[in-house]
Amino acid sequence: MSTDVLLSAQNLSVRFGGVLAVNKVSFDVRRGEVFTLIGPNGAGKTTVFNLISRIYTPTTGTIVYDGAELTKQPAHAVASLGIARTFQNIELFEHATVLQNLLIGRHTHRGTNLLDDLLFTPRARRAAHEAREKVERVIDFLDLQHHRDSMIAGLPYGIRKVVELARALASEPRLLLLDEPSSGLNVEETEDMVFWIDDIRREFGATVLMVEHDMSLVSKVSDRVLAMNQGEVLALGTPEEVQAHPGVIEAYLGSQEDMSSLRRAPAP
Amino acid sequence: MRFIFKTSYEQDIALAKHGGHKLWYSLLMLVLLAAPWLLDEYGLAQLTLVLIYSIVGLGLMLLAGFTGLFSIGHAAFLGVGAYTQAVMTNAGIPFPVALVAAAALSAVVGVVVGLPALRVKGIYLGIATLAFGFIVEEVFARWESVTGGNAGMHVKAPAFFEWKLETASELYFLCLLATVISTLAILNLLRSPTGRAFVAIRDSEISAQSMGIHLAAYKTLSFAISAALAGLGGALYAHMIKFLSPDQFNIIQSIDLLLMVVIGGLGSVHGAFLGAIFLITMPQLISSVKDFLPDFIGQAPGLKAVIYGAVLIAFVLFEPLGIYGRWLKTRTWFSLFPFYRKGMFKRQKSFQKSDRLR
Numbered sequence: 001m002s003t004d005v006l007l008s009a010q011n012l013s014v015r016f017g018g019v020l021a022v023n024k025v026s027f028d029v030r031r032g033e034v035f036t037l038i039g040p041n042g043a044g045k046t047t048v049f050n051l052i053s054r055i056y057t058p059t060t061g062t063i064v065y066d067g068a069e070l071t072k073q074p075a076h077a078v079a080s081l082g083i084a085r086t087f088q089n090i091e092l093f094e095h096a097t098v099l100q101n102l103l104i105g106r107h108t109h110r111g112t113n114l115l116d117d118l119l120f121t122p123r124a125r126r127a128a129h130e131a132r133e134k135v136e137r138v139i140d141f142l143d144l145q146h147h148r149d150s151m152i153a154g155l156p157y158g159i160r161k162v163v164e165l166a167r168a169l170a171s172e173p174r175l176l177l178l179d180e181p182s183s184g185l186n187v188e189e190t191e192d193m194v195f196w197i198d199d200i201r202r203e204f205g206a207t208v209l210m211v212e213h214d215m216s217l218v219s220k221v222s223d224r225v226l227a228m229n230q231g232e233v234l235a236l237g238t239p240e241e242v243q244a245h246p247g248v249i250e251a252y253l254g255s256q257e258d259m260s261s262l263r264r265a266p267a268p
Numbered sequence: 269m270r271f272i273f274k275t276s277y278e279q280d281i282a283l284a285k286h287g288g289h290k291l292w293y294s295l296l297m298l299v300l301l302a303a304p305w306l307l308d309e310y311g312l313a314q315l316t317l318v319l320i321y322s323i324v325g326l327g328l329m330l331l332a333g334f335t336g337l338f339s340i341g342h343a344a345f346l347g348v349g350a351y352t353q354a355v356m357t358n359a360g361i362p363f364p365v366a367l368v369a370a371a372a373l374s375a376v377v378g379v380v381v382g383l384p385a386l387r388v389k390g391i392y393l394g395i396a397t398l399a400f401g402f403i404v405e406e407v408f409a410r411w412e413s414v415t416g417g418n419a420g421m422h423v424k425a426p427a428f429f430e431w432k433l434e435t436a437s438e439l440y441f442l443c444l445l446a447t448v449i450s451t452l453a454i455l456n457l458l459r460s461p462t463g464r465a466f467v468a469i470r471d472s473e474i475s476a477q478s479m480g481i482h483l484a485a486y487k488t489l490s491f492a493i494s495a496a497l498a499g500l501g502g503a504l505y506a507h508m509i510k511f512l513s514p515d516q517f518n519i520i521q522s523i524d525l526l527l528m529v530v531i532g533g534l535g536s537v538h539g540a541f542l543g544a545i546f547l548i549t550m551p552q553l554i555s556s557v558k559d560f561l562p563d564f565i566g567q568a569p570g571l572k573a574v575i576y577g578a579v580l581i582a583f584v585l586f587e588p589l590g591i592y593g594r595w596l597k598t599r600t601w602f603s604l605f606p607f608y609r610k611g612m613f614k615r616q617k618s619f620q621k622s623d624r625l626r
């Protein structure tokens with residue numbers, strides 16, 4: 001694995017009124033690795049995601065992506081830099097088919113202008129074919145052939161989750177942000193997800209940054225893990241190191257002192 | 269029951285998806301081309317109006333049905349187009365130039381109205397466009413040197429140097445041509461990235477943004493295209509009515525336009541046409557039924573408004589997909605007979621985020 005940095009967050013803080021949602025968080029994501037954020041609910045993981053995809057602007061700190069400052073970019077420009085994301089509570093285009101959803105994923109590669117579209121010029125037709133070929137590659141990769149022409153509104157949750165991953169992949173991202181890819185999936189689907197994340201890295205050459213709670217998935221696919229709690233970094237390292245870190249255990253399970261206070265007083 | 273066996277990507281982007289489409293739409297086109305010889309003067313006038321309203325409906329459908337932005341002031345764009353056309357043809361400018369100018373000016377006004385749309389959503393956008401409609405109506409009434417004010421203004425027949433379109437069938441063919449071009453443009457748009465970007469904005473703005481869609485640009489674009497079509501429709505309307513006054517572009521007209529796309533079926537191109545047919549034929553139906561009703565109902569003032577309101581409520585309650593949705597269900601019932609199930613078109617209530625549409 002190479003060690004050069006694709007995304008570097010330095011000293012990130014974001015404040016919503018009196019709440020300091022993210023407090024001085026710094027980390028580097030290396031090119032080609034799977035980097036996972038873990039932490040209890042409300043730790044600020046999704047906020048970090050929203051900072052990277054420019055839905056929020058950090059109060060202080062910088063995010064450098066591939067040598068360029070990301071916080072200066074408007075939200076819609078992030079996709080054309082090669083950053084794609086999924087959402088924790090699926091945000092698909094409900095009244096469109098799976099195919100249309102994936103084609104929207106290719107928006108940054110559209111290759112036509114308004115006039116081409118209005119007249120459907122040969123160029124627009126060519127672009128439509130190219131987009132379709134790229135999308136079909138993703139459909140094959142994620143086994144979505146059966147659902148190609150189904151409306152999202154009629155699909156079960158597990159399939160929607162995969163469609164969202166497919167839509168992000170359709171944009172040929174260099175950095176893929178996955179917000180809880182396994183939430184709501186059953187054991188079998190979660191195992192598929194493990195293979196897919198592995199393959200995404202190998203076949204599509206994407207760097208993966210994800211938020212995840214399922215520790216078995218995390219330890220199977222992640223190269224490095226960042227544990228957060230209450231907006232601050234707790235630990236950073238390999239999955240084993242982070243799982244063994246006392247601060248992480250405390251954040252998830254509570255400290256020894258807390259436990260002893262719960263214990264029944266010894267009989268006199 | 270028809271099974272389409274897909275063997276090429278071309279089939280998914282083709283306008284006519286199968287032989288049935290080709291047959292029926294060719295037949296429809298033939299009937300429309302023969303209409304001046306098939307219909308009497310009154311019927312042809314009604315059909316011309318249907319075409320004009322279809323053009324406006326296509327524009328509003330793009331905005332409300334496909335981009336999810338509602339406009340309760342669309343009559344204003346209709347008016348801008350109509351007055352532009354009237355002023356220009358009266359000044360002797362060839363009608364194709366005037367038509368383009370009417371659409372373009374409406375588009376510019378659309379951009380101006382679209383700008384607040386970037387900040388407000390849903391009901392607030394409705395109020396903003398409603399207010400805009402009132403402002404424009406007032407401008408038509410007060411700017412007497414150009415519009416003739418409340419006294420109104422006459423519109424000359426469309427002319428291209430020596431060639432004048434004076435008969436009803438000539439105007440009809442002009443409207444038919446404009447309708448075909450507008451429909452093709454909208455269909456092309458919907459099968460290409462621009463149209464998909466509109467749909468994306470309608471269903472989830474946050475996710476559209478993450479896909480790289482510039483929300484402000486596309487919302488403004490949607491307003492501009494929608495207003496341009498309304499302007500084109502308005503320009504043809506001016507020639508059809510031959511006399512313009514500000515009260516033709518008031519809130520009632522705006523509501524009629526909105527009614528048209530909702531009853532036709534939001535989110536379908538067919539809906540714009542079905543809605544236009546409904547809007548034009550309904551007053552005729554009402555007046556023909558009037559005589560069979562007891563006087564205190566049949567002669568009551570406001571009968572039309574009450575029926576329109578009742579029909580709208582009925583559609584929103586029982587058939588939110590509009591006339592086109594009803595047609596889809598009927599067709600499915602026949603093609604699946606006897607296996608149609610009641611819940612087939614029921615939308616799953618959970619996970620439904622884009623409630624702003626249906």
